[in-house]
């Protein structure tokens with residue numbers, strides 16, 4: 201695979217829910233080692249785009265998803281994760297009555313060669329990850345504790361650590377900093393830099409341009425389900441970006 | 457205990473959940489069981505200090521415990537099955553018909569288990585394909601399965617006293633070790649097997665996730681519909697097995713087989729600490745719950761209390777245990 205082959209490419213992807221068209225003929229590609237910021241107002245279709253990439257939503261007839269230069273048929277979440285895409289969903293996707301270790305390995309449980317769950321290993325890995333990567337020292341964080349006993353930031357920590365564990369080639373973060381403290385936000389932004397350093401890709405969704413701009417290589421603006429802008433960071437200053445975001449919100453068009 | 461010490465050494469900041477958080481529910485179930493037992497030992501000391509009553513438990517409780525245990529998995533996924541008594545009957549009818557037609561016991565036996573499993577799978581398919589609440593659709597299939605069975609049997613029963621059937625009857629419901637009924641050992645085996653499936657397989661892990669938060673599980677790649685279909689299929693398999701056990705126990709296949717077992721099984725599951733809301737439950741809890749229900753049935757009669765009071769007792773114990781669940785889960789959330 202050369203670096204010109206996108207990790208993931210959407211061709212003509214639309215998504216309609218009954219009467220609502222959440223995505224409209226979206227064409228996007230993400231290259232290896234690239235961090236892409238995805239911007240757009242509430243309801244622009246960012247989360248729908250993420251869930252379509254993950255195979256949770258099936259694109260409308262005619263839309264195609266390509267992974268590393270191959271057209272994917274029968275896309276589903278389990279397959280997407282197996283191929284190396286992990287997502288930190290906006291809604292966290294935790295099962296709160298379950299212990300941390302079950303959440304950490306949700307859908308990708310560790311098994312031994314006879315297919316028996318390796319519960320001991322999942323617990324010890326969960327403990328290691330939580331202390332090494334999230335630096336948790338709170339007494340609430342024991343792998344047997346139910347997620348509902350944790351604070352909002354700690355819950356987000358579980359979702360982030362989970363995405364980190366599987367060494368994904370593409371990590372998608374959907375508004376990961378909402379509700380986090382300053383230090384937790386910094387940890388999350390560091391996490392994105394680590395993805396870049398290790399040559400992997402990420403899609404980063406956030407409402408805060410001051411979080412997005414320094415972290416990414418490229419920015420895609422989504423407006424009412426359409427791609428309204430696609431900028432290399434070298435082609436646009438932060439002020440120009442803010443200006444064009446306002447223009448999109450006002451007029452629905454990126455151009456003057 | 458040693459496990460706690462270990463994790464403290466590795467990470468001195470992390471503390472395991474308290475004893476109450478972990479075992480509160482189990483502790484509660486056992487307390488209710490022991491409390492009930494003490495009441496009966498006092499009020500019916502003659503009966504409850506002789507071993508006969510315990511032998512009677514061991515033979516009668518498995519008839520519904522064998523179904524309460526797999527039902528636990530369905531309830532953990534947030535669904536329910538009301539059709540298993542009818543599945544018992546339809547599967548056992550299959551055995552009776554095939555045996556009388558071919559004279560081959562094992563073909564009939566396996567056919568019964570297959571029919572039971574398929575009935576269960578059919579329930580699961582209706583629930584997941586059409587998105588119909590299982591509470592409603594299994595009322596429908598309950599009539600359907602029962603109706604097919606009654607029409608097929610023409611409403612009449614079959615004796616299972618044939619000499620050739622002695623072997624299988626002995627295997628299923630014979631007496632061994634101090635006269636304990638074999639169905640008791642089958643119930644223990646079912647508990648162990650389903651414990652393993654629930655706690656040590658990926659499918660089991662997905663049962664918990666499906667019932668806890670279906671959307672989260674789906675977002676992380678769990679095929680929640682397949683999980684549900686499988687839990688219903690397992691239920692059907694055990695209903696068929698329980699149907700054979702119950703029929704061989706009385707050496708007769710009654711076309712009304714299964715009637716009266718529905719409420720006992722469901723009560724045992726909730727009494728055993730499985731959450732009405734899904735996501736939480738244990739098969740060992742259901743096992744204990746079943747024997748508490750069995751003890752109430754027998755204890756009321758042995759205490760000389762008017763049998764009409766059985767229902768009052770049932771009601772109180774079930775309401776108390778569900779309240780206990782609510783209180784404990786509130787404490788955990790704190």
Ligand SMILES: Nc1ncnc2c1ncn2[C@@H]1O[C@H](COP(=O)(O)OP(=O)(O)O)[C@@H](O)[C@H]1O
Pocket residue numbers: 217220221222240241242243244245246247248249
């Ligand atoms: N499962 C769904 N069913 C119906 N409408 C949906 C669904 N998911 C999203 N939508 C609609 O799609 C639009 C885009 O939503 P979303 O992707 O969540 O936007 P964003 O993440 O950019 O805020 C909204 O109008 C929302 O109501």
Ligand SMILES: [Mg+2]
Pocket residue numbers: 246247248290374
């Ligand atoms: Mg969103």
